[in-house]
Amino acid sequence: MSSGVKVCDSVIECFTNMKVRKMCSKEEGKKRKKAVLLVLNDSQELIVLDKKKEILSGDLMDGTITDALQVFAEMLPKNGCCYALFDLSYETKESKKEELVFIHWNPDAATVKDKMVYASSADALRKKIIGIKHEWQITSLEDLLDVNVWAEKLGQNVVSVECRKVELQCH
Known part of the structure; x- marks a missing residue:
């Protein structure tokens, strides 16, 4: 289902700037x-x-922000939906990585109408942000702040997410 919603050019420009890593000065960084x-x-x-x-x-x-996930969680509307782009830093047993994550914030407290409008509009955004490796729908702050949930979504061998240690799961 598509809603006919358009994506503002500034969103596409922001996505491109977040996605493309280029050499720049510390100030630009x-x-x-x-x-x-x-x-x-x-x-x-x-x-x-x-x-x-x-x-x-x-x-x-x-050092203005020491916990990006916590600050990100505080930015989200408590009773409404939104989308987000998050440049996630994580570490596997082999290397450090940064990947852009597209998040559909869909809290339980949002109205049915809000959930439906955002769900039907997401496709317009998906078509404009080509190359996203991870897309997640998150419905609770608990899941958002639980690095074990992030690690599970990212795949095997993740040892930390946003500088928070992952509890290794025994299988």
Whole structure:
């Protein structure tokens, strides 16, 4: 089901900047977005950046933010849906990695109408953000803040997510 919603050009530009890693100065690197929220505008015709809800890499570099997942969780609307792009840092037994994750925040407290509008509009966004490796629907802050849930979604051998140690699961 498609809603006919369009994606604002600034969303596509932001996605491209987050996805493409290029050499830059330390100052330019500080302006790099770690996480952004994407919402429907008031008329629900356009997916736009929520300019007040973002985390910059510089906030982590200078220590303003020490726990990106916690700050990200606090940015999410408690009773409403949104989309997010999160530049996730994690470590496997072999290497450190960063991958862009597309999140559909769909909390239990959201109205049925809100859930339906966002679910039907997600396809418009998916078509514009080509190359996302991970797409997750998250419905609770508990799952969002549980690095073991993230590690399970990322695959085998994950030992930490956003500098938080993963509890190794015995099978």
